[in-house]
Structures are given as C-alpha cells and as structure tokens.
Amino acid sequence: MPDVIMPRFGSNSGQPTTRRDGIAKVTGTATFAADNQPDRMLHAVYAPATIARGRVTALDTEAALAHPGVVAVYTPWNRPPLAGDPDAKPFMFAFRFEALQSDEVRYSNQPVAFVVAESLEAATEGARLLKPQYEAQPARVGLDGNEPFKPKGDAPFGLPRDFEHGDVAAGHAAADQALDATYETAENYHNAMESHCLVAEWKDGKLELDIPTQAVVLTRGAYAYYFGIAPGDITIRSPYLGGGFGSKAIANGPQILAIMAARELGRPVKLMFRRDQMFGPTGHRGATRQRIRIGIDGDARMTVLDHESLATTSSFDDFIEPAAYASQGLYNAGALRSAFEAVRVDTGTPGPVRAPGEASGSAALESAMDEMAEKAGIDPLDFRLRNYAETEPGTGKPYSSKALRECYAEGAKRFGWEGRPLEPRRMQDADGKLVGWGMGTALFGAPMFAAEARATLLPDGTGLIETAAADMGQGAWTALAQIGAYALGLPLDRVEFRSGHSDLPDGGVAGGSGHTATAGGALHAAGGDAVAKLAGIASADPDSPLFGTGNTGVVARDGWLVAEEDDSRRDSFADIIARNGGAAVVGTGKAARPPEDAARHAMYSHGAVFAEVKVDPELFQVRVTRMVGAFAAGRIINPRLAESQLMGGMIWGISFALHEEALFDKRTGRIVNGDFAGYHIPVNADVTGLEVLTVHEDDPYVNPIGVKGVGEIGISGSVGAIANAIWHATGTRVRRFPIRIEDLLAGA
C-alpha cells in the first residue's frame, strides 16, 4: 500500500475539546454498570470475614434463608463448582482470590458467604444474619508482622527484580558525604468513587456483563476461564467507569460468585460493593519501608544511589510494590542498586495502585534527595541538575525524548523558586504560619500495550471509529475520538466513536498510563489505513481530480482528499465513495511497541513539582497552599484533559503525603477506618492553587503519534515535594507517610 502524507496535528488533535460525555455525565444519563436493571434481576451481597486469619466454622444459613426475600445463600460448603480454580494463576493478571473454595480466612473482609435476594436490603440483612463463627488465629499485619523474604519467581507482574549497575561498594566508598535514611509508606486502598460492581446475565449459555473494567476485551479471558466457556461467548459492556486506579482490570472473588449465582439461579444478578468492602478483596497498595543511601563527591555528584525496599504482600500471593524501581531511571549516579524484600501479612493481595512503585518509591527518593542536598548545603533543584542523567542510568540508553531540564526551568520560574532560603523555618506569612517550599522530580515510564482499532469512511462522508477502550473518567471518549478523527481527516463532529464494548476491536488495557498511546496508536493506524484505501480508489478513478496521483502526495483534510502539490485538485470522501460503488471504506490498525524500539531508547514522561505548604507553628496543621507541576509527556492530544489528569495526579500526591492510610488493629488485622469519614482523601479545601504546565516535547521514537502518558506521573514527585516543603517550613523531617500532626508535634 502506498504511503499517504498525513496532515499535521491541528484541527482536532491538540485542541482542548471538552468531554464528549460531559453532558451525559452531569445530567445523569450516562449509564454506569450498576445503573442497569434487567427484568427479574436479583441483588447479591457478600458476607465479609470479620477476622483476618483462621477458619469459618459455622454460618447460620437457616436464619438467612428464612429472611423474607432471600433466594439463595452460598457458603464454602455448598458452593457449586467453578470451571477454574480461584487459587490457580493461569494468566498474567491472575491473582488468587476467594470464591468460597474453602473455609479458610486469609484476611478481613474476604467473602465467607454470598447471599442473593429479591432486594438489596434483604440480601444485606441475610448476610448479617449468617453470624459467622470462626476459629481465629493471631493476625499478622504491618511491616514487622512477619519475617521478611526475598521475592523469587519470574512473573513479570508483581515480582520486582533486584538491579545493580556499577560498583556499588566503590560508590559508597568514594562518597565524601553520605545519607542513610529510612522511610515508610502506608497501605492505601484504591477507593474509586464507583465501587466494584456488575450486573451478570446468562442467555443460552452465554454471559453478558455490565461491569466497569479497565480491560474490556482482555478480561473476558478471566471470566471464560472460571466458567469454562469461550471468551467469544462473553459480552462485556463498560462504557463508563467511575474510576479504577488499577483495581478494575483484575477479577475478584465476589464478582465471580455473582456471575456464578446468575448462572445457578437463571436470573440476572447485580452486585455492588459497599464502601467498607472496598477495603479487602479488590487490591491495595502495600506498605513499604525503604532505606535509601546516597553518596556524593565534593561537587555534589552522586557516587551511588542505593535503594532497598521492603513491602507487604499477602500470605497467599505476590504483588510486591516495586518501590525501589523509582531510583533506576532518573539520576546519574555512579553506581545504582535497587533491592527488594517482602513480608507476608494477613491482608488481601496488593495490586497496582495509582503509579505502582513510582508513588511510594518517589516519595522516599525525592525526600532523600532533599536530605542529601541539605547536607551538601546546596539548593535541592541545583542538586538534581548536577545529577541530571543525559542517558538512562544503568543501561546507558538514550532517552527517546527528555525535556526534564525545561520542566525544572519552567516550573521553577512559574513557582518563583529562586531566592528560596536554604535553611528551614525562614519564611512566615502575615498570619504567622510557617511557610516552606519543596520540590521533587516526577518520572513515569511511557509503556505501550497492544490494541486494535477499526476506522470506517461511510458513504455520507462521515466516519466511524471503533475500539474497545476504557473511559475511567480520564476522557478517553474524547481524546481517542480526537486521534481517530484526525487520522480520518474529518472534523470531530463528523465522526462517531464506539468504545467500551467487547464486540469492538480490542482497545487494550487502560493502565500503566499507556492507554492513549496504545488505543490511540491503533486508531491512528486504522484511520491512516482507511484514508490510504480511499486514496487508492481515487487515484484509480478517471473521474476523480486526483486520478493518477498514485496516492502519495495526497492529504486528508476536512472530508476531502487534497493533492499536496496542488490544492485545487481535491475530491470529497463522499464523492469518491459514490462514484465507486457506494461501499464504506474500512481501515484497520494495530498498535504495539516493536521490541527493537524499546531496546534502542529509554522512554519516560518527566516532570518537576514545586510545592508550598503552610504549617501552624503551634498546632501543626498543614495546608498545601500552592503547587506547580511542569510535565513533559510527548504530544498532548487534549491539553484540557491532560492537565486535568496531571492535576488529579498531584492531588493523589497531596493524599499520599498527608492523608491516605488504612489503619489496622494490630491484634485483629481489621481495618478500623474503612469508610470515607475515616479514610481521608483531600477535599476541595485541601486543594488550592494547583497549577499544571505542559512542556513542549517532540518525541519521534516513542510511537507514531508521539504520545507518552499523563495518567500517573502527577503523583510522582508531588509527595516528596510536599514532604520537603514541610521540612522547609518546620525543620522537622518526617520519614513516614502520611505525615501527621502528631509527627510534627513530636518534632516541636
């Protein structure tokens, strides 16, 4: 197929278009999974374990079944068989989960029974009436809850590997000054606003699921495995997600039980987790304890960066927060080391949460960088610039692009970093509050997964673009449509975008900050394919003004094919199709990163975050009063959405630094703040003066559309910036996240 010269980004792409689904969402007409109410639908509620370790010995199923409206009660003793074993790990994203395969309790809030009823209220009461009895064993929680071990195995997901580059011992020995500091981060639970839910219905042996999922096509494989059917016999509808944060790509026990109940009872079943149940079977971020050692020479250049991380995982599966990875791609240390250990505790298995590894790792690393700069007596930004990596540390690979220097410069300028006193406790506002400034570097990989798409030019001159992408609230409905419309050479309002349905081409996983690059890349390719086909038709059509152009030198623009050399030679999409049989022209496309590209370049998004905090000098309440984040993330498809995502990431940073923590009762292993009154996240009053700058970056290598990711990078850098600002305000260095009033009181 001959090449087509594509138009430059402009008409659609790169525009701050508002969300195409915005009106549907604010008017309540957007149908989220749990809004579905098929006829004869039943409601399911799972009974959560109220101990963290042991065995269920009795359940009062009689009482539950006697409750009016209760239809069925499933327990470890009567649960119908599943085709797949919940304790097997048959594919990459499979974690072990509890679907009543035994009476064992592995953590608090795991399902111990499953109740289905005619109403939500009846199911809830049925679950309560079960009054489970247990044989309990002491719970193991916290980083000291068990013996640490070295993670082993080859799973690419959840098992970080130690990494060493250069002579670490020599790096330590060569240091003129050294830092050795240990940081701790807390367990965080995803808690998307929309809790996990589904409506399952079986029709003639085929399964239909309304379910929010971050991997619309891929997750069919999981359900297929557990129910012994073909993925093709499963339809998944997932037009909108109320957030996912990494927890909605992975099957969990209660969902499997709901699908099972729908099959057993021959009626549709709805399950929606209660907020407190979101602190259990749906994954979380493990706690970490990270020891960071940095050595510097007389010029404050790093001789070594040595990062050890201990993380909690469950007693029965491995997802070990890869926190020490954060030190691998960023600073130009003479020697680098990342090492991992884990500890088994009685919680659910952790999983990917908003910048897995990077969030916790960056919190510690950027704090340590600040402490090292303080010791060296130099400005923290200057310290980072002295250790700026021109090529990827460790591998020596060139970066596909890296406008981090520009991020530092633009962010610092916007924030007004210059003139910041080096010493802490030097600034106060008119009201006597201590004022501090801190900064952190942001880093996040720019991965791509695999996706497919279809783009169709219709006889009426409009376009249809299709891929099963996932809009988690980030704006995929809009940004992906912009890419597709651009690829077709059509204005956005003449393109229909279909997404979020498993009958469509696989849009890949919305995760790892790679969705726009991947699904967008597939749409881009599909659009190009359709346009090339159309150009081929026009070039062969003697009645076309483009006859004989051979379709190189043709561009698609606003519904026209136009000869590059001669603007007057043009033919509209509709006319070309009409003259040539009237059939729609269908293009297909795929996107994935060729391994040779990945081998040639290191690919990351970068950023610099600057934060101002105010701290009451006696009461130690903290407020983040200003934050500026400058990010370089390749081509920005939609500045409005990208900035909103980056801002969201920075708010996660506030949350991680100051708020989020699951508090465990150390004796029982139960979480005592499992609701939004107790598990704090920032409210509007905590988020003031946030500013996002996107720094121009052309990346010819990352992928054909030049897109990196903006989904998660905002949290990285932000946590450290806030912690450093708190130190700068108060002189107290808190090495435990979230930073609490009592920690600052202790330093007073």
Place this chain on the structure above:
Amino acid sequence: MNLFDYIRPASLDEALSAWEPGAAWLGGGTNLVDLMKTGAMAPGKVIDVTRLPGLDGIESLPDGSTRIGALVRNSTLAHDPDFAADFPMVAEAILSGASGQLRNAATVGGNLVQRTRCAYFQDPWSPCNRRDPGTGCAAIGGETHNHAVIGWSDRCIATNPSDFAVPLAALDAVVEVAGPSGQREIAMAAFHHLPGDTPETETALAPGELIVAIRLPAGARAFRANSRYLKVRERTSFAFALASCAASLRIEDGTIAEARFALGAVAAKPWRVAEAEAMLTAQPPGAALFSQAAERALQDAAPSGENAWKIDLARRTATRALALAAAGTPARMPALPASTFGEPAHA
C-alpha cells in the same frame, strides 16, 4: 439492615406514645441510618420526628434567652444572621462540622445525640461496652487515634464527636426534653455522661424522651464580641476534630470579666473546668495566662492508648482558642470556619 417499622407521627403526643423499648427517633438520619447500615444500631421501630409541628423555629423568649427547636437544621441555625451575631462560636462550630450536604440534613437534636465515632462501636463485630454492655472494650489496646484523654474509664475510652455541643456546654445551654412523664430541662453540663461503669448510658435522656428544644440563656449573649471556636483536624475541612475548643471571654476595660471555655474531642462530653475558667477572671488577656488555664483544664488528662500527643495538642488548641477569642470575634464568618487557616482573626 434489619426489618423495622417506620412511622411518621404528626404530633408530639403521637410521637411520645409511639415510643417503645428498642425504638429510635429519626432526625436527619445522617448518623442513625449510617449505624443501621453497619448494623451497629438495629432499632425495631424508627419514629421519624421531622414532621412534628412547632419544633423548627428559632425564637427569642421574653426572658432574653434564645430557643432553638430540635428540628432546626444545622445549616439553618448557623446561617441565621441574628443567631450567628449573638452566638458566633456556636455558628462557627456548626459550620466546621461535617459537610454542607450533611449540615443541610442534620437536625440540632440529632447532632446532640449523635453517637461516638469510635470505630469499634461502629463495627458490630467488635466487643463494645457502649453498644453491647458487658462485652468489653475493643478500643483499649487497639487503634486509639480518636479516643479520649480525659474522663475515660476502663470500660470505655470513646469521645463525643459533636462540634455543636462544645460551645453549647461553654455557654450553659439547656436541653428541653419531652417524655412519657412530661417535659423537663437538662443542663448541658449534665447532658452527656462520662462512661464510668455504664458507658451505655450516653446522655441524661431517659428512655422515650425526645429533645424538643435547646435554649441559650440570656447571659450567653454577653460573650458575642469575644467568641471563637477552633478545631484542629487532619484535613482542611470535612473531618472530625483531633482537638477543639470553644472559647468566649467578656472583656471589660482590658480585663477579663468572665471566661468560658470547653474542649472538644478529648472526652465523652465537652470538657469544662470551672477552676480553669476562674483563673482567667480579673486578669488581662495574655498568652501565658491562656496557656496556664489550658493546662489547668487538662490537669487530669491521661492517655487512653497511644494518644498522649492529644493532650499536648488539646492544650495548644485551648491556648490558641482563648487568644483568638481575646483578639475578637471576626466581623464575618471566616471562609474556613474554626480553622487555623481561616482568615486572620485580626484584620
């Protein structure tokens, strides 16, 4: 949630006679319904009092006192300009609590009777003497972040979470109740009980008694020029207090003629100590004096777990609240009520 009867009586008499053991009054439902959902409360009968006539007004009585009907919504009270001018720290306390939506729904009666935020109380699977007398106290030896540092017992270490109750206690408010044996009045000081051996009796309300009004005595208005509520919390808004203080002073010719202050979030009731208030009388306002008075108010404090820091924080909070009160009631409600990050008290 258990099955229960729901009734909505149209008169006070009807409401009172509908009561039976195991019944619960329903106000805005923002606390009761949450607890019913977790199973911590399981009333057999829910008596919705929100349609009772005549209980939703704010009136000035001939003796100069102000009477707030039990059904007045928290927002309505705080935004009533006359009320807020007369009792600024009450308005400030209300506006520092919960969120706009919750305050719109919550009644003042319900606010006073809201239950503790002790996580073990809210979790029906944990032993709790307050919820299920005699089962033990799971909080002792557990997670005690928001537990008491004063007035607790070895049966219960819970705190009262209400912000509203704190300035009411400082201002000697009176709770008017109606019950099977008629109407009576309860002084705020006696309204909430310390746990002692019977944490299950949280308030002085007898079974079947309903709050019909809360009255602020005429004298409470005398503090209007120097009244503040200060609440230290873990985020800027929408969080319960770690420590709070309602402070009010009557300053005459540069001297404190009368002082009232109560601490919140440290005990099962708003914490007021007459001796601490007396220390302030006839003295010129000053940081050292305020700190001594705060110290005196917390003289009997002791950690109930890993929360010794709260004693220090409470002392600092009371000291500051007194200083803010001395600086004068702000001309308008701070944008962030009761917050250290509100607009400066002194312009």
